[in-house]
Each structure stands twice: as structure tokens, then as C-alpha cells.
Amino acid sequence: xxxxxxxFALFFAAFLPLYLLCRRHxxxxxxxxxxxxxVFYGWxxxxxxxxxxxxxxxxxxxxxxxxGKPVRTVDLLKSGAFLLAVTLASLAFAAADIWLLVPVGxxxxxxAAVIRLILRTDGPARNKYWLLLSLTTNLGxxxxxxxxxxxxxxIVAVLTDLGIDAHAQRFSIILxxxxxxxxFQAISRTIDSYQRRFEPQYSIVNYAAFHAFFPQLVAGPIExxxxxxxxxxxxxxxxxxxxxxxxxLFLWGLYQKIVIADNVARIADSLFTAPGGQSGGATLAGVLxxxxxxxxxxxxxxxxxxxxxxxxGFDLMINFNLPYFARxxxxxxxxxxxxLSRWLRDYLYISLGGNRGGRxxxxxxxxxxxxxxxxxxxxxxxxxxxxxxHGAIQVAYRALGIDTRIxxxxxxxxxxxxxxxxSWFVTMTLVCIGWILFRAHTFDDAVAILRNLFATxxxxxxxxxxxxxxxxxLMLIEGFQRVSGRPEILMVGPFLLRYTLTVILVLTLFAFxxxxxxxxxxxxx
Amino acid sequence: xxxxxxxxxILLLLYTLVLAEAYFRxxxxxxxxxxxxxxxxxxxxxxxxxxRYWNHTPEVDVEYRINNQGLRADRSIPLxxxxxxxxxxxxxDSFFFGIExxxxxxxxxxxxxxxxxxxxxxxxxxxxxxxFGTAEMLQxxxxxxxxxxxxxxxxxxxxxxxxxxxxxxxxxxxxGQLQPADSKYLPGVKTSDWLMRFRLYRAIADHxxxxxxxxxxAGLLIKRQIWKSGKxxxxxxxxxxxxxxxxxxxxxxxxxxxxAALELSSALLLRAHDxxxxxxxxxxxxxxxxxxxRVRVRPSVNALSSDVQSHIKVVGTSxxxxxxxxxxxxxxxxxxxxxxxxxGVGILVDETMKKLHSSPQLAACAAPPLx
Numbered sequence: 001x002x003x004x005x006x007x008f009a010l011f012f013a014a015f016l017p018l019y020l021l022c023r024r025h026x027x028x029x030x031x032x033x034x035x036x037x038x039v040f041y042g043w044x045x046x047x048x049x050x051x052x053x054x055x056x057x058x059x060x061x062x063x064x065x066x067x068g069k070p071v072r073t074v075d076l077l078k079s080g081a082f083l084l085a086v087t088l089a090s091l092a093f094a095a096a097d098i099w100l101l102v103p104v105g106x107x108x109x110x111x112a113a114v115i116r117l118i119l120r121t122d123g124p125a126r127n128k129y130w131l132l133l134s135l136t137t138n139l140g141x142x143x144x145x146x147x148x149x150x151x152x153x154x155i156v157a158v159l160t161d162l163g164i165d166a167h168a169q170r171f172s173i174i175l176x177x178x179x180x181x182x183x184f185q186a187i188s189r190t191i192d193s194y195q196r197r198f199e200p201q202y203s204i205v206n207y208a209a210f211h212a213f214f215p216q217l218v219a220g221p222i223e224x225x226x227x228x229x230x231x232x233x234x235x236x237x238x239x240x241x242x243x244x245x246x247x248x249l250f251l252w253g254l255y256q257k258i259v260i261a262d263n264v265a266r267i268a269d270s271l272f273t274a275p276g277g278q279s280g281g282a283t284l285a286g287v288l289x290x291x292x293x294x295x296x297x298x299x300x301x302x303x304x305x306x307x308x309x310x311x312x313g314f315d316l317m318i319n320f321n322l323p324y325f326a327r328x329x330x331x332x333x334x335x336x337x338x339x340l341s342r343w344l345r346d347y348l349y350i351s352l353g354g355n356r357g358g359r360x361x362x363x364x365x366x367x368x369x370x371x372x373x374x375x376x377x378x379x380x381x382x383x384x385x386x387x388x389x390h391g392a393i394q395v396a397y398r399a400l401g402i403d404t405r406i407x408x409x410x411x412x413x414x415x416x417x418x419x420x421x422x423s424w425f426v427t428m429t430l431v432c433i434g435w436i437l438f439r440a441h442t443f444d445d446a447v448a449i450l451r452n453l454f455a456t457x458x459x460x461x462x463x464x465x466x467x468x469x470x471x472x473x474l475m476l477i478e479g480f481q482r483v484s485g486r487p488e489i490l491m492v493g494p495f496l497l498r499y500t501l502t503v504i505l506v507l508t509l510f511a512f513x514x515x516x517x518x519x520x521x522x523x524x525x
Numbered sequence: 526x527x528x529x530x531x532x533x534x535i536l537l538l539l540y541t542l543v544l545a546e547a548y549f550r551x552x553x554x555x556x557x558x559x560x561x562x563x564x565x566x567x568x569x570x571x572x573x574x575x576x577r578y579w580n581h582t583p584e585v586d587v588e589y590r591i592n593n594q595g596l597r598a599d600r601s602i603p604l605x606x607x608x609x610x611x612x613x614x615x616x617x618d619s620f621f622f623g624i625e626x627x628x629x630x631x632x633x634x635x636x637x638x639x640x641x642x643x644x645x646x647x648x649x650x651x652x653x654x655x656x657f658g659t660a661e662m663l664q665x666x667x668x669x670x671x672x673x674x675x676x677x678x679x680x681x682x683x684x685x686x687x688x689x690x691x692x693x694x695x696x697x698x699x700x701g702q703l704q705p706a707d708s709k710y711l712p713g714v715k716t717s718d719w720l721m722r723f724r725l726y727r728a729i730a731d732h733x734x735x736x737x738x739x740x741x742x743a744g745l746l747i748k749r750q751i752w753k754s755g756k757x758x759x760x761x762x763x764x765x766x767x768x769x770x771x772x773x774x775x776x777x778x779x780x781x782x783x784x785a786a787l788e789l790s791s792a793l794l795l796r797a798h799d800x801x802x803x804x805x806x807x808x809x810x811x812x813x814x815x816x817x818x819r820v821r822v823r824p825s826v827n828a829l830s831s832d833v834q835s836h837i838k839v840v841g842t843s844x845x846x847x848x849x850x851x852x853x854x855x856x857x858x859x860x861x862x863x864x865x866x867x868x869g870v871g872i873l874v875d876e877t878m879k880k881l882h883s884s885p886q887l888a889a890c891a892a893p894p895l896x
Contacts, residue, residue, distance in 0.1 A: 503544050504544070504548060507548045511553040511738065
């Protein structure tokens with residue numbers, strides 16, 4: 001179910017009154033949230049609810065065990081019963097796939113055997129085994145559904161290059177929506193439990209509601225248990241102010257998605273579907289259009305998720321903080337997809353050693369983190385190259401001390417202003433070059449686009465007018481947000497001004513939106 | 526307190542309406558395209574007799590005059606044709622009604638002039654109504670148009686007819702046989718008739734860009750929903766839908782719907798041919814292609830069944846339009862509702878004339894060319 005679809009509007013309109021009826025009773029509210037979240041996700045394909053349930057059931061007990069808490073038989077039974085109930089319910093809507101009961105049953109038996117083995121161990125080792133169970137399960141699901149064909153294809157390609165005749169069957173595997181998001185969120189909770197940064201509780205209802213919370217289930221933000229989980233254990237507020245600000249945030253996200261992203265997508269698509277032979281102007285317009293598209297697509301989704309959660313009284317973290325105002329690549333990553341950047345920093349970069357152990361190790365850790373971050377975005381070498389490119393430019397900035405020099409320059413002075421503007425321009429140029437790698441289907445396409453960028457043809461006003469028309473209001477608003485430091489400008493000023501802006505926003509949504517519900521780019525990640 | 530709140534609410538509503546009207550006039554000007562449509566005794570929509578209204582777009586300002594019989598004409602048409610004169614009756618949707626065109630620029634206006642120049646004592650009558658599909662054109666002919674003793678009957682054909690024919694529900698295919706399904710199709714006419722009684726509504730419909738935007742969007746949305754829902758099945762047996770398989774099943778279901786809808790349209794055209802021929806008139810179908818860009822159009826007749834292509838005189842126009850298309854030439858309007866310009870219509874008329882020259886019915890009223 002897409003936020004920008006009519007069916008979601010109906011779904012939410014039916015859900016909200018029920019939610020308000022039971023919001024003061026935590027367990028009833030969370031049961032309703034589980035049901036709603038599973039309907040929301042299962043609308044796409046009910047069979048994949050089983051994966052959500054597997055991740056929930058395993059991490060429910062794994063986090064308890066990793067935190068050193070006793071995992072009782074009743075907890076194991078609750079976990080198993082939850083998985084079984086979701087499996088049967090989802091297969092009730094997919095009767096043709098009843099055979100899935102066999103692998104699910106077999107998986108449960110294997111899990112039971114592994115858990116039995118873990119329970120035989122003692123002390124800190126047992127905590128580690130619980131953590132390993134969570135990592136193996138979540139990363140195993142991710143590896144199979146997202147990367148199986150990529151790994152097999154890459155191995156075959158390498159063997160073929162070495163002169164070895166290798167063939168492999170390409171599996172017909174559907175990538176479940178939001179898999180990378182909910183598995184990472186589950187892993188982070190178990191790691192935090194293991195590292196004693198978070199204390200898991202025994203309620204599977206509360207945990208399942210947190211794990212599948214529909215506003216952020218399919219495309220984040222990847223929340224930390226320490227921030228979001230306690231909200232599922234308490235009564236959440238609901239009032240007119242939250243409703244208004246949540247609705248406005250949702251509308252702003254919707255505007256970013258269906259007015260800006262979906263419209264400029266046409267300019268980007270015309271470049272990336274046929275990159276050869278494009279003029280310099282068309283190439284630049286296409287690259288800039290994609291930079292705007294991916295930002296508004298993903299930031300729009302995050303804002304809609306935050307807006308919906310706020311209406312329900314939940315607070316989700318800010319996922320984008322004006323990333324296109326960044327002056328260095330490192331600052332860009334502090335502002336872009338913040339929940340993933342922090343996840344990679346806390347659980348990968350720091351685990352690899354972080355800044356400790358000298359400059360070379362730090363550079364190595366940075367490169368590994370960015371390469372894997374690239375791979376997280378998609379099973380393709382172009383994504384890995386994109387991650388590697390961002391890793392390399394961050395290493396170069398650090399090695400040359402550019403980060404420190406830019407941070408040291410003062411905006412007020414003329415030279416400082418020049419440095420800040422120039423560094424912003426260079427960073428944005430690098431980010432856009434990165435987007436070419438990200439969006440291009442092949443490396444050949446990326447090279448062709450980079451080559452065409454230097455062509456001097458096609459720099460006409462008409463080439464950029466469409467892009468400019470959709471981007472100018474965004475730039476104005478984000479400029480105001482940057483200068484004023486107030487991220488939610490629709491909530492600022494006297495009533496009539498706010499009302500007028502809101503009416504204009506709604507009218508623009510109707511007047512300039514692209515027909516039909518277009519999927520979000522990050523659904524594929 | 527309550528009075529103050531109500532007053533504030535009304536003021537806010539008025540402010541919102543004014544703001545919305547100003548928004549569309551500044552940021553997204555709309556074509557003002559009022560609909561003067563009512564019901565007819567033969568069960569389909571018709572133009573409101575004696576109506577006079579205007580259509581404003583950034584490209585054109587057009588006046589529409591409907592005669593006392595509901596035809597777009599500046600005079601009343603006698604049922605019986607004058608001796609020695611042939612009649613060409615044109616049935617179509619907004620393209621042939623002549624939306625965005627002055628009366629002499631319409632297909633009918635240009636065709637009549639060209640026929641007279643070619644030496645035919647002919648008059649061309651415009652029976653078109655915006656939004657019509659083939660099924661409604663057929664009903665309009667049998668219920669109304671045939672009384673005017675036409676010698677030649679022309680039906681328009683464009684892509685939108687495929688869905689229109691299904692949506693109207695006037696005919697269905699049962700085991701490949703075309704059967705009447707309903708005697709009436711009057712979508713929204715009751716509401717429209719009621720609203721048109723009010724001068725304020727007519728003023729809003731004639732002049733408000735905000736209203737025009739809402740009406741067009743709502744109309745499109747309703748049409749799409751009807752098409753999507755199972756209600757608009759072209760067959761008596763609805764297409765089976767599975768709840769699994771997501772997009773693939775939906776695509777398959779849509780392809781099946783489209784195939785069945787094309788079958789229905791082909792059957793309707795063949796039926797129209799038979800009915801018109803039984804009256805002793807010649808029957809033609811004129812293609813209105815779909816505009817892809819300023820320099821390219823897509824044919825619309827290719828999808829019709831081979832029976833239609835072999836039995837009916839189809840005036841294909843896409844090749845001529847593609848040949849004439851140039852980046853600096855508008856064949857379709859670009860800021861209103863995208864109908865054909867006078868130049869585009871002229872090309873359709875050229876192609877139609879090539880076929881009409883060989884019409885045995887028209888030969889009877891051929892006269893020496895005017896000097």
C-alpha cells in the first residue's frame with residue numbers, strides 16, 4: 001500500500017477512529033497497530049508477512065537472551081505461536097502457496113534446535129549466541145532475498161573471466177518490500193540489547209507493534225529501540241496540535257513526492273533510459289533532475305511517515321536535514337538518510353575500529369563502511385561503486401584536511417563566504433557525480449553520461465525550465481528552513497498565513513501531481 | 526459565540542474559494558469548458574436545445590450555438606432534405622462536436638464547404654455530443670438522426686471509444702453476439718439538469734476556473750474507477766480476478782478487459798454499418814488518432830477487428846497527420862483539452878473527401894463545379 005494512493009487514504013480513514021477508541025489501552029492499541037501494519041504490508045503480497053513474522057519472532061527472544069535476561073519457555077511459546085498465527089493468516093489469503101507451511105515448519109524446527117543448543121550454554125557466551133542468532137536470521141533473509149542472484153551471478157562472471165566454464169540457474173526471487181529496513185531495525189535492537197544500551201521487555205505484542213509499525217515499516221526511518229520502543233509501552237498523546245502538525249508534515253511529504261519527485265522523474269528517466277547521444281544540456285538537466293527526484297522521493301516518504309506517526313502520537317526521528325546544503329561529503333552523510341548513516345556508523349564503522357588505530361585503519365574502516373552502505377542500497381556493482389566513490393571522497397577530504405579547514409572558515413567574512421560557497425558547490429558536484437553511478441543501469445551508461453556532461457550543446461532555457469519550475473519552490477522553502485533554523489515552516493506565523501500556505505499546498509497537490517501512484521525509489525532497497 | 530463561529534467558518538470558506546480561484550488563474554489556468562448537456566427521449570445525452578455558451582482557453586475563445594433540435598448549427602434543420610440535396614450526418618464525440626473550434630472550422634463546417642466546392646449539393650449535419658462512444662452514436666442515429674434522411678453517415682473513432690462503449694452499458698457481447706443491455710445511459714444528467722436551473726451555478730460553470738478544474742478531475746476519476754471496477758465488463762460473463770499474483774494478475778485482467786472491449790467496439794461499428802446500410806445510406810468511420818507529440822500521432826483504428834477493416838469504409842488519417850506534422854505546426858490544441866486544430870481537422874477532411882468522392886449515394890447530388 002502506497003501512502004500516495006487512494007486505498008491508503010481509505011485504510012487510514014478506517015483505522016484512525018478505531019485507533020482513537022483504544023489508544024488509552026496500550027495492549028489493545030498495539031494489537032490494533034499490529035493488525036493494521038500487517039494489512040498495510042500484506043496488501044502488496046500477504047506471503048511476505050511470514051518474513052516480517054520470522055524476524056519479529058526471532059528478535060523477540062534473541063534480544064532478551066542477548067541482554068542476558070532469562071528466555072523462558074513461555075517466551076519461546078509466545079514467539080512460536082506468533083509466527084505460526086501470522087503464517088496461517090497470511091496463507092489464508094494465498095491458498096495456492098500452502099506449501100510454504102513446509103519450509104516455515106522446517107525453519108521452526110531448526111530454530112527450536114538452535115535455541116535448545118543456545119540454552120545449554122552459560123554466561124556471556126550465551127548472550128553472544130543469541131546475538132548471532134539474530135544476525136544470522138536477519139542477514140540470512142536479506143542475503144537470500146536481496147543478494148542471492150547478485151552473488152551467484154558475480155561468482156559466475158569471475159569464473160568465466162578466469163576461463164572456467166560456469167553456469168548458474170538464476171532464481172526467480174521477489175525482493176520483499178522494505179526488507180532492508182525492518183531487518184536492520186531488528187538487528188539494531190538486538191545489538192543494543194547485547195551492548196546494554198537498551199533493555200528489552202517481555203511483551204511480544206509491544207515488540208511486534210514496534211517491529212511492524214506501518215508508517216516506517218517499508219522505508220524507514222530505521223529507528224533505534226531506545227527511542228521508539230518506549231513509545232509502544234506507554235499511552236501516546238493525541239490532540240488537535242499533533243493532528244494538525246502531523247497532517248501538515250504528511251502533506252509536505254506528499255508534495256515532495258507527487259509534485260516534485262514524480263514530475264522531475266520524467267526528465268531523469270529520459271536521460272537514464274537512453275544516455276547515449278544526449279546533449280550536454282539534456283545530460284546536466286537529467287542528472288540534476290535525478291538528484292532532486294531521489295531526495296524528494298525519499299525525504300517525502302520520511303516526512304509522510306513522520307507525519308502519520310505524529311498523528312498517532314509517536315515521534316519518529318528526522319531522516320533528512322537539508323542534505324543539499326552540505327559543504328563536505330561527510331556533512332552530506334550527516335544530513336542524508338540519517339537513520340542509515342547512524343546505523344552504519346554505530347554498528348559497522350565503530351565495530352570495525354572507527355577512528356582508533358591510526359589514519360590508515362580509519363580510512364580502511366570508512367571505505368568498508370561506505371562500500372557496504374552502497375551494497376545495502378541494491379544488489380548491483382553500480383551501487384557498490386557509488387558507495388566506494390563516497391568513501392573515497394571522504395577519505396580524500398580527511399587526508400587533505402579539507403573538512404577541518406571548511407569548518408574553521410567563518411561565513412561572515414568575505415573569504416569565509418567564498419570558501420563556504422565554493423565548498424558547497426564542489427560537494428554538490430561530487431554528490432551529483434555519485435548519483436550518476438547510483439542511477440545508471442551499467443558502468444558503460446555512467447561513463448557515457450559523464451562524457452556527455454562535458455558536451456557544450458543543448459544548454460537552452462527550455463531544457464531546464466521544467467526542472468526549475470518544480471524545484472524553485474522547494475529551494476525557497478528549504479532556504480527559509482536553513483536560514484531560520486525552523487524545519488516546519490507551515491506551522492510558523494499567524495493563522496491566516498499558515499492557512500493560506502496550507503490551502504496553496506493542497507491545491508498544488510491536486511493541480512500538479514502526476515496521475516497514478518508511483519512507487520517510492522527506496523522501496524526497492 | 527456560536528454565531529461568531531459560524532460567521533468565521535463562512536468567511537473562511539469564502540476566503541478559501543476566492544484563494545482557490547485566484548490560484549488557478551495565476552498558477553494553472555484552466556480551459557473554461559462548460560457542459561450544456563441534458564437527457565434525450567432516445568436514452569442518451571444530448572446538447573441542450575437553444576443553448577449558447579462560450580469556451581475560453583489560452584489558445585481560443587469560441588462561441589457555441591445549439592439549435593432548437595440539439596444540433597450544433599446556426600439554423601433549424603428540416604427533417605426532410607431539400608430536393609436534389611444530399612445529407613451527410615456526422616456522429617461523434619467532442620472532436621466532431623467541434624470543441625475549441627468555431628462553427629465553420631468544425632469537421633462538419635469544413636466538410637460541407639469542401640463538398641460544395643467539389644460540386645456536390647450537400648449539407649453536413651452535426652449530431653455529435655461530447656463524451657459519446659460508438660454505442661451512444663448508434664443510439665443517437667436510430668433514435669434521432671435517421672429521421673433526417675441522411676445519404677451518408679459518418680461515425681468518428683478514437684481510442685476513448687473503447688472504454689466509453691463498455692462504460693455506457695448500452696450493449697454487451699454474449700457469446701460473440703451483440704445484444705442490447707440497457708436502454709438508457711445518462712451519467713450525471715439528473716444532477717446537471719437540476720444544477721442548470723440555477724443562474725448562480727451557470728455563472729460558476731461558465732466562468733470559474735477552479736470549478737472547471739474540479740469537474741474535469743472528478744469526471745476523469747469517476748471514469749477510471751468505473752473502468753477499474755468489475756462493473757464495466759464488456760461481456761455478460763465478468764472477467765475472473767485472482768487475489769494473488771498482484772501486478773501480473775492485474776495486467777492480465779486489464780489485457781483481457783481491453784481485448785473484450787475492443788471486440789465490443791468492433792461489433793458496434795459492424796452493427797452501425799448494418800443499420801445505416803439498411804436505411805440505404807453509405808457508412809464511413811473516420812479515425813481520430815491519438816497525439817503522442819507535436820510531430821507524431823498514434824493510429825487508433827489498427828486495434829479494431831479485421832472484420833471492421835474489411836467490411837467498413839474506414840478513413841485512416843494517422844498517416845496523413847504524421848506526414849503533415851512539423852515542430853512549428855499545431856495539429857492539436859495544447860493548453861485546452863487537446864482537440865484538433867482547424868489545420869488538423871482540415872487534414873481529416875482531406876482524407877474523408879478522398880473516400881467520399883466514390884460514394885454512390887453522393888453521386889446522385891453531384892452538380893457541375895461552381896464557377
